[in-house]
Structures are given as structure tokens and as C-alpha cells.
Amino acid sequence: GVESRGMLCSAAELMISDDHDGIIELPADAPVGARYADWAGLGDPVIEINLTPNRQDATGVHGIARDLAAADMGKLKDPAIKPVKGEFPCPVQVKVDDASLCPGFALRLVRGVRNGPSPEWLQRRLTAIGLRPINALVDITNFMTYDRARPLHVFDAGKVRGNLVVRRAKDGETLLALDGKTYTLDDSMCVIADDNGQESKVESLAGIMGGEASGCDESTTDVLIESALWNEINIAQTGRKLGIHSDARYRFERGVDPAFMVPGLELATKMVMELCGGTPSDNVVVGKAFPEDRVIDYPLSELKRLAGIEVPLPEARGILQRLGFMIAGTGPVVKIAVPSWRTDVHGKADIVEEIVRIVGVDKVPMTPFERGDDARKPVLTPLQSRTRRARRALAARGMVEAVTWSFIAKPQAELFGGGRPELALANPIAADLSDMRPSLLPGLIATAQANHDRGTSDVALFEVGQIFKGDRPQDQFTAAAGARRGLASSQGLGRHWTGSASIDAFDAKADALAVLAAGGAPMQALQIVPGGGNAPAWLHPGRSAAIQIGPQNVLGYFGEMHPRALEALRADGPVMAFEVILDRIPEPKAKATRARPPLDLSVFQPVERDFAFIVDRGVKAADLVRAAQGADKKLVTNVTVFDLYEGKGIDPDKKSLAIAVTLQPREKTLTDQEIDAIAAKIVAEVTRKTGGTLRG
Structure with missing residues (x-):
């Protein structure tokens, strides 16, 4: 054989695109011996971040960049999003049947688009995070999901019949989703459907996954871009029921920035026009597009009280402002307006946490617990x-x-x-x-x-x-x-x-x-x-x-x-x-601490004797045991019941209880006469307290 020092690969073999028609052809000035990943700009590191459920704002690159900028690791690039002027009224209207499932819905039609492969820079970014480029329109929605934590959906307008309605699914309705699977729906699930009365057809599983019937492909010329707000709990329940794990569900069930619903639509429209061309319509907005303002009265002393550190007010103000908070006031208590994307911030302790995590938990001083001279109390309750x-x-x-x-x-x-x-x-x-x-x-x-x-x-x-x-x-x-x-x-x-x-x-x-x-x-x-x-x-x-x-x-x-x-x-x-x-179980009464008594083990052989008593059926075994124990509290160390008999040879109103009694001498070995005397005392005590007689 011939030793091979390399191979010629297609883009599909290198997993950088789906093109497998031929090998990658390099220009003449490509440096021989260089790493292809470095030369092609594919060596950019990819950082995988695991998020806690409360940080929904960090499900996009923009949110992570905001935190890094707050920690003085750069400056956040946050240009204003200019509205895209519509050229005509949107012919597709939207009706929301249940506002609790869909608080807000925005829609726009773009006519005359040319949908094909997305540009190389966009394909590279998606490929780097493990997504497969599909076409420009779909790639734009995926880019917005990861870049701005704003899931969107695009419908081929030519495949949608009439207006759209956001409603509950009907029991037994089905949807062939974009993952190629058919799902059976029920009335607890929220869907986007065309508004055709009894013939209404489900076009998308709201906030989770679109339908294949209205999906965009290379033949799409008119596209409907949807940006909406969904009920987080309903999204989570629907996704769990159907077993669907999508990027949209991951974000919507944690909550998205409600104030970015319309700006997200504007930004997506701008990208569609830049990459695919087309003429946009006016926006159709249904429901509430802006959240209620949240203002927290924050005492400046709270940071020292909760975290034990002191941060100068200008530094703390700068941290919060870089995170998007707005601060008003100069006294001991200031008012802090919470940004719309921080749905996890509700009180003073949350503000302290924001400052401490940016300043660094390592700045919290180590303070040992004071040791008193008194005896330590039990740690366990x-x-x-x-x-x-x-x-x-x-x-x-x-x-x-x-x-x-x-x-x-x-x-x-x-x-x-x-x-x-x-x-x-x-x-x-x-x-x-x-x-x-x-x-x-x-x-x-x-x-x-x-x-x-x-x-x-x-x-x-x-x-x-x-x-x-x-x-x-x-x-x-x-x-x-x-x-x-x-x-x-x-x-x-x-x-x-x-x-x-x-x-x-x-x-x-x-x-x-x-x-x-x-x-x-x-x-x-x-x-x-x-x-x-x-x-x-x-x-x-x-x-x-x-x-x-x-x-x-x-x-x-x-x-x-x-x-x-x-x-x-x-x-x-x-x-x-x-x-x-x-x-x-009642707590024991408090009493003075006493030393444990010394272990007192007898050197003499214990003696065990068995007794069987005929007693009334109503006599409890525990009463018989206590009677035997009380016959001689010094010598009788244990009494156990080992037999109960009712039946032939016993009066119907009676029963036979057999006990084993352990005698433990401490001064000398017991003689037969002494054992017999104690046995007689046991029989007498049982007879006196229970009315029982020794069984012959």
C-alpha cells in the first residue's frame, strides 16, 4: 500500500456544511502546511455555559455580553434598534382567544423575498454552536434565538389560509411538526392556527415548534414573521406532555424579555431584508407589548447588612447601570428600576446579589464564628x-x-x-x-x-x-x-x-x-x-x-x-x-445532668423459667408481663411472651399465655429452693393482678 499523509475532503466530511458534491477547492495563495481551521477562521473557541433557571436573560449571547461588560471585561455593543417602516397594511390579522396563554403577539408580512442559503458568516456561527444551516429565513430565527434570546417563527404566507388565531387545541388534533414527527394534541395546549372556522388547521405549536405544512423553503416568496409572548407554565407542561425539547421551549418556559417582543420583530425584519430582500408590511400587534415597571426601594446599607462588604456608591451605581438597572435618588434609600429582561429580580436581596456577584464573592471577608466559654449546645434539633x-x-x-x-x-x-x-x-x-x-x-x-x-x-x-x-x-x-x-x-x-x-x-x-x-x-x-x-x-x-x-x-x-x-x-x-x-413523642422533662451509672454486669449464670397461665380472654399480655416483673424487681430482669393458645382443652372464655422469665442473681448462684420460691412469688403476683392460674 501507499502511505497517506492526508486526504481531500468535502465540506460535509469536515462538518462545516451539507455540501458533499466535491472536495473543497482552495485558492492559490492558501499557505501550504497551515492548519485549515485557523486559515478558514474556524478556530474561534466555543464556550458552553450552563445556566441556573432564574437567569433566562443569559440564554442569548447579548445577555452574557452584558454581564461581562458589567464586570469590566469589555464594552457592550448595544445599538438602538430602529423600526422598519411598513410599505403596506398587513393583510393577515391575528385573533387571540385566551390572553392568559398569549399575553402579546406581533406579526409582519414581508413580500418578495428570495430564500436561499444564508451567507457564510451566518452559517459558520450556527455550525459552531451545533446547529445545521437550513435556509436564510430559518437561519435568521435561529440566530435571533441564540444571539438575543428571542425565539421567532416564520410561516410561508402562501401556505397559510386566511388570518391567524391563537387558541387552545382541540382534543385529537394533530400536527406534523418540523422535526418530522406527528403529535396528537389536547385542549390544554396552545396553538397557532388559520382562522377558517370548522376547517381551522393547526400551523404551529405555540412557543415550541412550527408545523411542516407552513414551513419556509427555497420556494418561499412571502413570509410571515411572528414574535410573541407565551405563558411559561403552559409551555413547560405542553413540552413535557409531548416530549419536545426545542430551543424555543427552553427559553419561553423560563421567560423572555417582554419588552423585546416588538424590537425583536423589527431586528428580524431588518435581517430578512438585508439577506433576502423583500417589502415589509406594517406590524400587527395584539395584546400587551410592554411589561409593568418594577421599582425597588433599596437602602444603601443593605449590602453591608446582607453581604458583609462595603462598595462605594459610585461603583455600585456603575455596576447596576451596566447591568441595565436605573437608579434615582441620593439619600440613604434610592429607587432602582429593574430592567424588563431581569424577571428574577424582585427585592432588595436580589439587588445585593447583583452587586456581589460582579464585585466578586471572594471580596466577602472571612469572619470566624465567635467561640464562647459556655458548653456548646447540641447541633441537632x-x-x-x-x-x-x-x-x-x-x-x-x-x-x-x-x-x-x-x-x-x-x-x-x-x-x-x-x-x-x-x-x-x-x-x-x-x-x-x-x-x-x-x-x-x-x-x-x-x-x-x-x-x-x-x-x-x-x-x-x-x-x-x-x-x-x-x-x-x-x-x-x-x-x-x-x-x-x-x-x-x-x-x-x-x-x-x-x-x-x-x-x-x-x-x-x-x-x-x-x-x-x-x-x-x-x-x-x-x-x-x-x-x-x-x-x-x-x-x-x-x-x-x-x-x-x-x-x-x-x-x-x-x-x-x-x-x-x-x-x-x-x-x-x-x-x-x-x-x-x-x-x-413528648419531650423529656428537663433535669440536672447526671453521670451515666457504671456498667454492672453479674458474674453469675442467669436462670430462665417458663410459665403458662390460663387467663380471661380480655386480659392483655402486657398486664401479665408487668405482673411477673413486679414479683421481684431485683432478680427478674426480663419477661417475654412466647406462646398464645386458644382452643381444645381451654375454656372458650379463656386463653393460655406462656412467658419466659429471666432471673439474674448478683450476689450468689441461686439454689433450686430459692428459684422455686421466686417462681411461687411470680405465680402469686400474676394471680393477684390478672386472675390467672398456672396451667397444669
């Missing part, structure tokens, strides 16, 4: 500390933390006591995420079901997050909730004849009590009130309970999910769940 401890407690019980959406579907919200109109989202990101959640459980159960569908049936999930009972601040709570299904029991294998006990409501109870203990709740004052009318409707009435400190302070609930609730959530059961409102 009580609720933050309680939230952290709740997470640790649930993780220690073998549960896995999940983070779910704060929004749920309306039917789910209604099922869990929510669904109020004031908690419905005005702009939901999806139909099944329409309402603020009144409970953490719908998201957790859906996540548990998703794991089950993928083969992981034994799950134990928890979440700590916000729930919403109303639209007031006092109706928003921080809650901790959990859901268990399958064999995900907190006690592992447990004491069960199969060796692998399934979960039950007592697992959820233990989880809830662990959260309350970690949150500092007074455990001795807690009341467990069985279900029925006490627990919420989404829990099984016979396998659930409320946890409260008196009837006025319900801290939470636990139990088995109701089958109807699981069916509504499309989840398989059984599922054990709990939810605790951390905000409702």
Missing part, C-alpha cells in the same frame, strides 16, 4: 436527633431502609385518610403521583411487593420521612414506618415448633416500640389499645392496635394490613406494618 436514633433502632432490628416518593395516587391517598383537594399536586410528574402522601405505608408496601415480584418474598423495610395530613405547617409530620412480609421476623428463627416462624402483628409491635424507645418515649406510660375502632381502617381490626399516652396523644399504630387495603394496593399478604409519628 430534638426531632433530628430522634429521627437519627429511629433509623439506627430499626436497622438494628434487621430492617432495610427505603426511600419512596412523597407523592402517591389519589385512590391510595384516600385509602390512607388523605386525598384532600388541597393536597393534590397542581403539576404532577405522573398520573399515579398526584397527591401528597398521608402515610409512609403505601410506598413501603409497593416496594415490598416489587421485591416479591422479583423473587425476594422475605423483606423487612422501613422509612423515616414526611407525611401530610393537611396543607398547614402543623399538619405536616415526621413519621417512621415499617413493613414486614414472609419470614422476615425480627427474632430470627424464634421459639417455634417449625424452626422458622412467620411474622405476625407482634413483630410490628416490637418494631414500633423500638422506635418509641429510641425516640425517648416514656415506655412505662404507653398504652396498647387493641384494634376495632382504635386502629385505622387499613389495618386488620382483630390483629392491630394503637399506641398512645392517653386518648388525646396517639403515637402510632401497628398490626396486620387489612386484606382489602392490600387488594387496593395490588399487594400480596400477609404484611405486618407499623407507623409512629415522631413529632408526637
Whole structure:
């Protein structure tokens, strides 16, 4: 083969135009060995800038240049835009059906244009920023979009029937857009259509993308130039619904300079006449072309108060004037008129920000916090500390933390006591995420079901997050909730004849009590009130309970999910769940700080004894446990319930509760006689307080 030291390329191969008919021919004086990009003027650097949503004025080169000039990096070239005199009345009129969707609309007809390729300088600028040159008319609108942040649209006047009307789309209307895709519209979308009554046809999706049917090509001789103002929220919603991302949408949904609507049309008309020729008509302007004046009373001391820096008044005045603000007054409080293109400036703090960002944030002095001699107070609030401890407690019980959406579907919200109109989202990101959640459980159960569908049936999930009972601040709570299904029991294998006990409501109870203990709740004052009318409707009435400190302070609930609730959530059961409102845990009473007592571990072997008592059905297990604990508070260190039996061999009005009692001696090893004596005291105390008898 032959070694190649280069190749002959077409303009298309170098991606500088669409011309691929032949190689690029250079003049005889082109310097041999020079870089083609430098010789052809293609080496100009391109800077890509990411903008924050509030700086819509910087979506054009002119706005960025204004900021650079304000920072003394050059002088802004801002020549006045002279109106182009119309030669005849515009034959196309405009009607706006809904001014809230289109506050202003300007239109002009230019006859006799010659539409062809745009000049090389314009093609180079568009190519440099990644745009493909199409023809002069379209390239002018793209240039205005990037240079002045003023999106425009051009219609081939010969393809538009009659006048134009700005209206809502009709359900089911379609538009073949300039991107070659057909979109189905609905009545929430704003369109520009020809005004032909029942036969009205959509020509453009307002503020987002034009239609192919009225697009401009090389055969266009008469062009309608449109410059308008659109409702930002409607533009964003329409673009999101249809999945259209265009340069026009990017700017209109952030807001454009309302005062530049007509000047932008004049500037575009001037460019059309320079590049394509033609005769312009008078402007047709509908709606409000000028914004309301915004004047801010600005105390000169505000800069020092908020930013901690001092800038001489002449310097601050110069910065603001270079940014387009107008200042009047010489006293301690001046009046500042906000330019029309700065829709993000509303108050004194915004003025301070403008000065500081031009002067430089590095000019803000570093001021260390003063260190006092007093002991430092906790950094975390009580609720933050309680939230952290709740997470640790649930993780220690073998549960896995999940983070779910704060929004749920309306039917789910209604099922869990929510669904109020004031908690419905005005702009939901999806139909099944329409309402603020009144409970953490719908998201957790859906996540548990998703794991089950993928083969992981034994799950134990928890979440700590916000729930919403109303639209007031006092109706928003921080809650901790959990859901268990399958064999995900907190006690592992447990004491069960199969060796692998399934979960039950007592697992959820233990989880809830662990959260309350970690949150500092007074455990001795807690009341467990069985279900029925006490627990919420989404829990099984016979396998659930409320946890409260008196009837006025319900801290939470636990139990088995109701089958109807699981069916509504499309989840398989059984599922054990709990939810605790951390905000409702009372703060501990203030008391003098005491040193933590020393750890006292006994060197003697603990003893465990099991007891089974026959008690009335109405006796609570917690009452039996407290009775056993009170038999000997020094030796009895732990009491747990491990069995409940109802059925054959037991009176129908009775039940059998079995407990395991741990005795921890501290002075000596207990003898059999001493153990029997303590056991007798336990039986006697349980009988006295609950009426129970030892099961034979």
C-alpha cells in the first residue's frame, strides 16, 4: 500500500456544511502546511455555559455580553434598534382567544423575498454552536434565538389560509411538526392556527415548534414573521406532555424579555431584508407589548447588612447601570428600576446579589464564628436527633431502609385518610403521583411487593420521612414506618415448633416500640389499645392496635394490613406494618445532668423459667408481663411472651399465655429452693393482678 499523509475532503466530511458534491477547492495563495481551521477562521473557541433557571436573560449571547461588560471585561455593543417602516397594511390579522396563554403577539408580512442559503458568516456561527444551516429565513430565527434570546417563527404566507388565531387545541388534533414527527394534541395546549372556522388547521405549536405544512423553503416568496409572548407554565407542561425539547421551549418556559417582543420583530425584519430582500408590511400587534415597571426601594446599607462588604456608591451605581438597572435618588434609600429582561429580580436581596456577584464573592471577608466559654449546645434539633436514633433502632432490628416518593395516587391517598383537594399536586410528574402522601405505608408496601415480584418474598423495610395530613405547617409530620412480609421476623428463627416462624402483628409491635424507645418515649406510660375502632381502617381490626399516652396523644399504630387495603394496593399478604409519628413523642422533662451509672454486669449464670397461665380472654399480655416483673424487681430482669393458645382443652372464655422469665442473681448462684420460691412469688403476683392460674 501507499502511505497517506492526508486526504481531500468535502465540506460535509469536515462538518462545516451539507455540501458533499466535491472536495473543497482552495485558492492559490492558501499557505501550504497551515492548519485549515485557523486559515478558514474556524478556530474561534466555543464556550458552553450552563445556566441556573432564574437567569433566562443569559440564554442569548447579548445577555452574557452584558454581564461581562458589567464586570469590566469589555464594552457592550448595544445599538438602538430602529423600526422598519411598513410599505403596506398587513393583510393577515391575528385573533387571540385566551390572553392568559398569549399575553402579546406581533406579526409582519414581508413580500418578495428570495430564500436561499444564508451567507457564510451566518452559517459558520450556527455550525459552531451545533446547529445545521437550513435556509436564510430559518437561519435568521435561529440566530435571533441564540444571539438575543428571542425565539421567532416564520410561516410561508402562501401556505397559510386566511388570518391567524391563537387558541387552545382541540382534543385529537394533530400536527406534523418540523422535526418530522406527528403529535396528537389536547385542549390544554396552545396553538397557532388559520382562522377558517370548522376547517381551522393547526400551523404551529405555540412557543415550541412550527408545523411542516407552513414551513419556509427555497420556494418561499412571502413570509410571515411572528414574535410573541407565551405563558411559561403552559409551555413547560405542553413540552413535557409531548416530549419536545426545542430551543424555543427552553427559553419561553423560563421567560423572555417582554419588552423585546416588538424590537425583536423589527431586528428580524431588518435581517430578512438585508439577506433576502423583500417589502415589509406594517406590524400587527395584539395584546400587551410592554411589561409593568418594577421599582425597588433599596437602602444603601443593605449590602453591608446582607453581604458583609462595603462598595462605594459610585461603583455600585456603575455596576447596576451596566447591568441595565436605573437608579434615582441620593439619600440613604434610592429607587432602582429593574430592567424588563431581569424577571428574577424582585427585592432588595436580589439587588445585593447583583452587586456581589460582579464585585466578586471572594471580596466577602472571612469572619470566624465567635467561640464562647459556655458548653456548646447540641447541633441537632430534638426531632433530628430522634429521627437519627429511629433509623439506627430499626436497622438494628434487621430492617432495610427505603426511600419512596412523597407523592402517591389519589385512590391510595384516600385509602390512607388523605386525598384532600388541597393536597393534590397542581403539576404532577405522573398520573399515579398526584397527591401528597398521608402515610409512609403505601410506598413501603409497593416496594415490598416489587421485591416479591422479583423473587425476594422475605423483606423487612422501613422509612423515616414526611407525611401530610393537611396543607398547614402543623399538619405536616415526621413519621417512621415499617413493613414486614414472609419470614422476615425480627427474632430470627424464634421459639417455634417449625424452626422458622412467620411474622405476625407482634413483630410490628416490637418494631414500633423500638422506635418509641429510641425516640425517648416514656415506655412505662404507653398504652396498647387493641384494634376495632382504635386502629385505622387499613389495618386488620382483630390483629392491630394503637399506641398512645392517653386518648388525646396517639403515637402510632401497628398490626396486620387489612386484606382489602392490600387488594387496593395490588399487594400480596400477609404484611405486618407499623407507623409512629415522631413529632408526637413528648419531650423529656428537663433535669440536672447526671453521670451515666457504671456498667454492672453479674458474674453469675442467669436462670430462665417458663410459665403458662390460663387467663380471661380480655386480659392483655402486657398486664401479665408487668405482673411477673413486679414479683421481684431485683432478680427478674426480663419477661417475654412466647406462646398464645386458644382452643381444645381451654375454656372458650379463656386463653393460655406462656412467658419466659429471666432471673439474674448478683450476689450468689441461686439454689433450686430459692428459684422455686421466686417462681411461687411470680405465680402469686400474676394471680393477684390478672386472675390467672398456672396451667397444669
